[in-house]
Amino acid sequence: MERQHSSLHGSFRSKDSSSTTGSDPREKIKDCLRKFIAFMFTQVGVGALVVCYAILGAASFMHIEKDSPDEQLENVKQWRRSCAEELWNITVNNNIFNETAWEININKVLKVYQSNITGAVHTGYNGRSAEDIWSFPAALMYSLSVFTMIGYGNIVPKTVWGKIVTIAYACFGIPIYILYFCNMGKVLAQTFKWLYITAHECSRREDTMFEEGEIQQIKRKITVPSTACLWVISFYILTGTIMFGAWEKWNYLDSTYFCVISLCKIGFGDFVPGANITDSAGGSHLKLVINFIYVLLGMGLVAMCYNLMCEDVRVKVRELREDLKNCLDDITLKITVCMNDTKYYHQKQTRHIK
Secondary structure, rough: OOHHHHHHHHHHHHHHHHHHHHHHHHHHHHHHHHHHHHOOOOOOHHHHHHHHHHHHHHHHHHHHHHOOHHHHHHOOOOOOOOHHHHHHHHHHHHHOOOOOOHHHHHHHHHHHHHHHHHHHOOOOOOOOOOHHHHOHHHHHHHHHHOOOOOOOOOOOOOHHHHHHHHHHHHHHHHHHHHHHHHHHHHHHOOOOOHHHHHHHHHHHHHOOOOOOHHHHHHHHHHOOHHHHHHHHHHHHHHHHHHHHHHHOOOOOOHHHHHHHHOOOOOOOOOOOOOOOOOOEEEEEEEEHHHHHHHHHHHHHHHHHHHHHHHHHHHHHHHHHHHHHHHHHHHHHHHHHHHHHHHHHHHHHHHHOOO
Protein backbone atom coordinates (compact mmCIF):
# COMPACT_ATOMS: atom_id res chain seq x y z
CA MET A 1 0.00 0.00 0.00
CA GLU A 2 2.84 2.38 0.80
CA ARG A 3 4.44 1.63 -2.60
CA GLN A 4 1.17 2.31 -4.38
CA HIS A 5 0.70 5.54 -2.44
CA SER A 6 4.21 6.70 -3.30
CA SER A 7 3.77 5.80 -6.97
CA LEU A 8 0.45 7.66 -7.12
CA HIS A 9 2.03 10.64 -5.40
CA GLY A 10 4.90 10.56 -7.90
CA SER A 11 2.53 10.38 -10.87
CA PHE A 12 0.52 13.35 -9.56
CA ARG A 13 3.74 15.27 -9.07
CA SER A 14 4.87 14.51 -12.64
CA LYS A 15 1.48 15.60 -13.98
CA ASP A 16 1.67 18.82 -12.01
CA SER A 17 5.19 19.51 -13.27
CA SER A 18 4.22 18.76 -16.88
CA SER A 19 1.21 21.03 -16.61
CA THR A 20 3.32 23.82 -15.17
CA THR A 21 5.93 23.44 -17.87
CA GLY A 22 3.20 23.23 -20.51
CA SER A 23 1.67 26.45 -19.25
CA ASP A 24 5.05 28.19 -19.10
CA PRO A 25 5.06 30.90 -21.83
CA ARG A 26 8.80 30.52 -22.36
CA GLU A 27 8.40 26.83 -23.16
CA LYS A 28 5.57 27.66 -25.55
CA ILE A 29 7.74 30.24 -27.29
CA LYS A 30 10.62 27.76 -27.57
CA ASP A 31 8.28 25.10 -28.94
CA CYS A 32 6.88 27.55 -31.52
CA LEU A 33 10.40 28.55 -32.53
CA ARG A 34 11.38 24.89 -32.95
CA LYS A 35 8.33 24.23 -35.12
CA PHE A 36 8.99 27.38 -37.16
CA ILE A 37 12.64 26.44 -37.78
CA ALA A 38 11.63 22.88 -38.71
CA PHE A 39 9.05 24.26 -41.15
CA MET A 40 11.54 26.70 -42.69
CA PHE A 41 13.82 23.77 -43.55
CA THR A 42 11.06 22.01 -45.47
CA GLN A 43 10.58 22.48 -49.21
CA VAL A 44 7.68 24.94 -48.85
CA GLY A 45 9.45 26.82 -46.11
CA VAL A 46 12.69 27.19 -48.05
CA GLY A 47 10.84 28.43 -51.13
CA ALA A 48 8.88 30.96 -49.06
CA LEU A 49 12.11 31.99 -47.33
CA VAL A 50 13.82 32.68 -50.66
CA VAL A 51 10.90 34.78 -51.93
CA CYS A 52 10.61 36.74 -48.68
CA TYR A 53 14.38 37.27 -48.60
CA ALA A 54 14.31 38.62 -52.15
CA ILE A 55 11.39 40.97 -51.36
CA LEU A 56 13.12 42.20 -48.19
CA GLY A 57 16.32 42.84 -50.13
CA ALA A 58 14.45 44.65 -52.91
CA ALA A 59 12.75 46.96 -50.42
CA SER A 60 16.05 47.65 -48.64
CA PHE A 61 18.04 48.40 -51.79
CA MET A 62 15.26 50.54 -53.22
CA HIS A 63 15.09 52.59 -50.01
CA ILE A 64 18.88 53.03 -49.85
CA GLU A 65 19.60 53.84 -53.49
CA LYS A 66 16.44 55.66 -54.51
CA ASP A 67 16.67 58.45 -51.94
CA SER A 68 20.41 59.09 -52.39
CA PRO A 69 21.46 61.92 -54.73
CA ASP A 70 23.12 60.82 -57.97
CA GLU A 71 26.29 62.88 -58.32
CA GLN A 72 27.00 61.54 -61.78
CA LEU A 73 23.60 62.63 -63.09
CA GLU A 74 24.10 66.11 -61.61
CA ASN A 75 27.55 66.33 -63.20
CA VAL A 76 26.11 65.46 -66.62
CA LYS A 77 23.43 68.13 -66.25
CA GLN A 78 26.09 70.68 -65.30
CA TRP A 79 28.26 69.71 -68.29
CA ARG A 80 25.28 70.07 -70.60
CA ARG A 81 24.41 73.52 -69.27
CA SER A 82 28.01 74.78 -69.42
CA CYS A 83 28.44 73.40 -72.94
CA ALA A 84 25.31 75.18 -74.14
CA GLU A 85 26.43 78.45 -72.52
CA GLU A 86 29.90 78.24 -74.06
CA LEU A 87 28.46 77.51 -77.50
CA TRP A 88 26.15 80.51 -77.19
CA ASN A 89 28.99 82.79 -76.06
CA ILE A 90 31.20 81.70 -78.96
CA THR A 91 28.38 82.32 -81.43
CA VAL A 92 27.69 85.78 -79.99
CA ASN A 93 31.29 86.94 -79.57
CA ASN A 94 32.81 85.66 -82.83
CA ASN A 95 32.24 87.31 -86.17
CA ILE A 96 29.69 85.28 -88.11
CA PHE A 97 31.71 85.80 -91.30
CA ASN A 98 34.79 84.18 -89.71
CA GLU A 99 33.53 80.63 -90.07
CA THR A 100 36.93 78.99 -89.54
CA ALA A 101 37.50 80.53 -86.08
CA TRP A 102 33.91 79.73 -85.09
CA GLU A 103 34.30 76.05 -86.05
CA ILE A 104 37.63 75.74 -84.18
CA ASN A 105 36.17 77.13 -80.95
CA ILE A 106 32.98 75.08 -81.28
CA ASN A 107 34.96 71.87 -81.84
CA LYS A 108 37.05 72.49 -78.71
CA VAL A 109 33.95 72.85 -76.55
CA LEU A 110 32.24 69.81 -78.09
CA LYS A 111 35.35 67.64 -77.66
CA VAL A 112 35.52 68.50 -73.95
CA TYR A 113 31.81 67.69 -73.55
CA GLN A 114 32.22 64.46 -75.53
CA SER A 115 35.15 63.28 -73.40
CA ASN A 116 33.21 64.03 -70.19
CA ILE A 117 30.15 62.10 -71.38
CA THR A 118 32.28 59.18 -72.59
CA GLY A 119 33.98 58.94 -69.19
CA ALA A 120 30.61 59.02 -67.46
CA VAL A 121 29.28 56.23 -69.69
CA HIS A 122 32.32 54.08 -68.89
CA THR A 123 31.63 54.50 -65.18
CA GLY A 124 27.98 53.41 -65.52
CA TYR A 125 26.00 56.44 -66.67
CA ASN A 126 22.95 55.48 -68.76
CA GLY A 127 20.82 58.62 -68.68
CA ARG A 128 18.34 57.37 -66.09
CA SER A 129 17.76 58.74 -62.63
CA ALA A 130 17.75 56.69 -59.42
CA GLU A 131 13.93 56.68 -59.41
CA ASP A 132 13.89 55.13 -62.88
CA ILE A 133 16.61 52.58 -62.14
CA TRP A 134 15.65 51.41 -58.63
CA SER A 135 12.01 50.52 -59.11
CA PHE A 136 10.75 47.62 -57.02
CA PRO A 137 10.88 44.97 -59.80
CA ALA A 138 14.37 46.14 -60.80
CA ALA A 139 15.50 45.94 -57.17
CA LEU A 140 13.90 42.48 -56.97
CA MET A 141 15.95 41.35 -59.97
CA TYR A 142 19.07 42.85 -58.39
CA SER A 143 18.42 40.88 -55.17
CA LEU A 144 17.95 37.69 -57.20
CA SER A 145 21.16 38.28 -59.13
CA VAL A 146 23.07 38.76 -55.86
CA PHE A 147 22.11 35.65 -53.88
CA THR A 148 21.88 33.37 -56.94
CA MET A 149 25.38 34.52 -58.01
CA ILE A 150 24.20 35.46 -61.52
CA GLY A 151 25.36 39.07 -61.28
CA TYR A 152 23.91 40.69 -64.40
CA GLY A 153 25.73 43.95 -63.70
CA ASN A 154 23.19 46.24 -65.37
CA ILE A 155 22.22 47.66 -61.95
CA VAL A 156 24.89 48.31 -59.32
CA PRO A 157 24.79 50.19 -56.00
CA LYS A 158 26.52 53.56 -56.00
CA THR A 159 26.19 54.50 -52.34
CA VAL A 160 28.43 53.34 -49.51
CA TRP A 161 25.53 51.80 -47.58
CA GLY A 162 24.29 50.07 -50.72
CA LYS A 163 27.63 48.33 -51.16
CA ILE A 164 27.83 47.35 -47.47
CA VAL A 165 24.29 45.94 -47.50
CA THR A 166 25.08 44.04 -50.71
CA ILE A 167 28.04 42.32 -49.02
CA ALA A 168 25.96 41.29 -46.00
CA TYR A 169 23.01 40.32 -48.22
CA ALA A 170 25.18 38.03 -50.33
CA CYS A 171 26.82 36.39 -47.28
CA PHE A 172 23.46 35.42 -45.79
CA GLY A 173 21.59 34.88 -49.05
CA ILE A 174 23.93 32.46 -50.83
CA PRO A 175 23.55 29.70 -48.15
CA ILE A 176 19.76 30.15 -48.30
CA TYR A 177 19.86 29.80 -52.08
CA ILE A 178 22.02 26.65 -51.84
CA LEU A 179 19.50 25.16 -49.40
CA TYR A 180 16.68 26.06 -51.82
CA PHE A 181 18.65 24.58 -54.73
CA CYS A 182 19.15 21.25 -52.93
CA ASN A 183 15.62 20.93 -51.52
CA MET A 184 13.83 22.04 -54.67
CA GLY A 185 15.99 19.71 -56.75
CA LYS A 186 15.05 16.74 -54.56
CA VAL A 187 11.33 17.53 -54.61
CA LEU A 188 11.15 18.09 -58.36
CA ALA A 189 13.34 15.05 -59.01
CA GLN A 190 11.07 12.79 -56.93
CA THR A 191 7.96 14.21 -58.60
CA PHE A 192 9.32 13.87 -62.12
CA LYS A 193 10.62 10.36 -61.40
CA TRP A 194 7.19 9.32 -60.09
CA LEU A 195 5.52 10.71 -63.22
CA TYR A 196 8.05 8.96 -65.45
CA ILE A 197 7.63 5.60 -63.66
CA THR A 198 3.83 5.93 -63.74
CA ALA A 199 3.88 6.62 -67.48
CA HIS A 200 6.28 3.71 -67.98
CA GLU A 201 4.01 1.35 -66.03
CA CYS A 202 0.94 2.47 -67.98
CA SER A 203 2.71 1.81 -71.27
CA ARG A 204 3.84 -1.62 -70.08
CA ARG A 205 0.42 -2.59 -68.75
CA GLU A 206 -1.07 -2.13 -72.17
CA ASP A 207 1.09 -5.01 -73.42
CA THR A 208 1.27 -7.41 -70.50
CA MET A 209 -0.02 -7.62 -66.96
CA PHE A 210 2.46 -7.65 -64.07
CA GLU A 211 2.13 -8.81 -60.54
CA GLU A 212 2.70 -6.47 -57.60
CA GLY A 213 6.13 -7.90 -56.84
CA GLU A 214 7.25 -7.43 -60.43
CA ILE A 215 5.92 -3.85 -60.49
CA GLN A 216 7.82 -3.01 -57.30
CA GLN A 217 10.98 -4.52 -58.78
CA ILE A 218 10.50 -2.39 -61.92
CA LYS A 219 10.11 0.73 -59.74
CA ARG A 220 13.43 0.02 -58.09
CA LYS A 221 15.20 -0.51 -61.39
CA ILE A 222 13.77 2.36 -63.48
CA THR A 223 15.73 5.61 -63.55
CA VAL A 224 14.96 8.73 -65.52
CA PRO A 225 17.35 8.83 -68.52
CA SER A 226 19.58 11.84 -69.06
CA THR A 227 17.94 12.50 -72.43
CA ALA A 228 14.60 13.14 -70.68
CA CYS A 229 16.28 15.73 -68.44
CA LEU A 230 17.83 17.41 -71.46
CA TRP A 231 14.43 17.51 -73.16
CA VAL A 232 12.89 19.19 -70.10
CA ILE A 233 15.60 21.86 -69.96
CA SER A 234 15.40 22.39 -73.72
CA PHE A 235 11.62 22.88 -73.55
CA TYR A 236 12.02 25.37 -70.70
CA ILE A 237 14.67 27.32 -72.63
CA LEU A 238 12.45 27.25 -75.73
CA THR A 239 9.57 28.71 -73.69
CA GLY A 240 11.78 31.51 -72.44
CA THR A 241 13.14 32.12 -75.93
CA ILE A 242 9.67 32.64 -77.39
CA MET A 243 8.47 34.72 -74.43
CA PHE A 244 11.43 37.12 -74.17
CA GLY A 245 11.79 37.33 -77.94
CA ALA A 246 8.19 38.53 -78.27
CA TRP A 247 8.50 41.02 -75.41
CA GLU A 248 11.93 42.52 -76.01
CA LYS A 249 11.93 42.23 -79.82
CA TRP A 250 15.08 40.10 -79.61
CA ASN A 251 15.86 37.52 -82.25
CA TYR A 252 15.69 33.88 -81.21
CA LEU A 253 19.46 33.57 -80.90
CA ASP A 254 19.67 36.46 -78.44
CA SER A 255 16.70 35.14 -76.45
CA THR A 256 18.22 31.66 -76.23
CA TYR A 257 21.54 33.22 -75.32
CA PHE A 258 19.92 35.15 -72.45
CA CYS A 259 18.06 32.08 -71.10
CA VAL A 260 21.15 29.86 -71.15
CA ILE A 261 23.37 32.56 -69.63
CA SER A 262 20.84 33.14 -66.83
CA LEU A 263 20.17 29.47 -66.01
CA CYS A 264 23.89 28.67 -66.06
CA LYS A 265 24.50 31.61 -63.66
CA ILE A 266 27.01 33.26 -65.99
CA GLY A 267 25.08 36.53 -66.25
CA PHE A 268 27.03 38.80 -68.58
CA GLY A 269 24.28 41.43 -68.33
CA ASP A 270 24.33 42.48 -71.97
CA PHE A 271 20.73 41.23 -72.34
CA VAL A 272 18.32 41.88 -69.45
CA PRO A 273 14.50 42.17 -69.82
CA GLY A 274 13.21 45.68 -69.25
CA ALA A 275 16.66 47.27 -69.35
CA ASN A 276 15.87 49.26 -72.51
CA ILE A 277 12.55 50.60 -71.20
CA THR A 278 12.80 53.73 -69.06
CA ASP A 279 9.10 54.33 -68.66
CA SER A 280 7.53 52.13 -66.00
CA ALA A 281 4.22 52.25 -67.84
CA GLY A 282 5.80 50.49 -70.75
CA GLY A 283 5.63 47.11 -69.01
CA SER A 284 9.17 46.73 -67.69
CA HIS A 285 7.88 46.01 -64.18
CA LEU A 286 5.80 43.05 -65.30
CA LYS A 287 8.65 41.71 -67.41
CA LEU A 288 11.13 41.92 -64.56
CA VAL A 289 8.76 40.13 -62.17
CA ILE A 290 8.15 37.35 -64.70
CA ASN A 291 11.89 37.15 -65.33
CA PHE A 292 12.35 36.73 -61.55
CA ILE A 293 9.86 33.82 -61.50
CA TYR A 294 11.36 32.32 -64.67
CA VAL A 295 14.91 32.31 -63.31
CA LEU A 296 13.89 31.03 -59.86
CA LEU A 297 11.88 28.12 -61.30
CA GLY A 298 14.61 27.47 -63.85
CA MET A 299 17.15 27.06 -61.06
CA GLY A 300 14.87 24.44 -59.51
CA LEU A 301 14.62 22.59 -62.83
CA VAL A 302 18.40 22.68 -63.21
CA ALA A 303 18.73 21.19 -59.72
CA MET A 304 16.15 18.52 -60.60
CA CYS A 305 17.99 17.54 -63.78
CA TYR A 306 21.28 17.50 -61.90
CA ASN A 307 19.91 15.05 -59.31
CA LEU A 308 18.27 12.82 -61.90
CA MET A 309 21.33 12.77 -64.16
CA CYS A 310 23.60 11.96 -61.20
CA GLU A 311 21.33 9.06 -60.28
CA ASP A 312 21.30 7.85 -63.88
CA VAL A 313 25.10 8.07 -64.10
CA ARG A 314 25.49 6.16 -60.81
CA VAL A 315 23.20 3.39 -62.05
CA LYS A 316 24.97 3.23 -65.41
CA VAL A 317 28.38 3.08 -63.73
CA ARG A 318 27.15 0.31 -61.40
CA GLU A 319 25.78 -1.65 -64.35
CA LEU A 320 29.00 -1.10 -66.29
CA ARG A 321 31.01 -2.33 -63.31
CA GLU A 322 28.85 -5.46 -63.06
CA ASP A 323 29.14 -6.06 -66.81
CA LEU A 324 32.91 -5.69 -66.65
CA LYS A 325 33.06 -8.04 -63.70
CA ASN A 326 30.94 -10.63 -65.51
CA CYS A 327 33.05 -10.19 -68.63
CA LEU A 328 36.28 -10.70 -66.68
CA ASP A 329 34.79 -13.76 -64.97
CA ASP A 330 33.85 -15.21 -68.38
CA ILE A 331 37.30 -14.51 -69.77
CA THR A 332 38.94 -16.04 -66.70
CA LEU A 333 36.71 -19.11 -66.97
CA LYS A 334 37.47 -19.52 -70.66
CA ILE A 335 41.22 -19.17 -70.07
CA THR A 336 41.05 -21.71 -67.25
CA VAL A 337 39.10 -24.17 -69.38
CA CYS A 338 41.48 -23.64 -72.29
CA MET A 339 44.52 -24.21 -70.09
CA ASN A 340 42.99 -27.35 -68.61
CA ASP A 341 42.20 -28.67 -72.08
CA THR A 342 45.74 -27.89 -73.24
CA LYS A 343 47.20 -29.58 -70.19
CA TYR A 344 44.99 -32.64 -70.71
CA TYR A 345 45.95 -32.80 -74.40
CA HIS A 346 49.66 -32.51 -73.55
CA GLN A 347 49.42 -35.31 -70.99
CA LYS A 348 47.61 -37.47 -73.50
CA GLN A 349 50.32 -36.87 -76.11
CA THR A 350 53.10 -37.77 -73.67
CA ARG A 351 51.34 -41.03 -72.74
CA HIS A 352 50.89 -41.88 -76.38
CA ILE A 353 54.62 -41.34 -77.07
CA LYS A 354 55.58 -43.54 -74.12
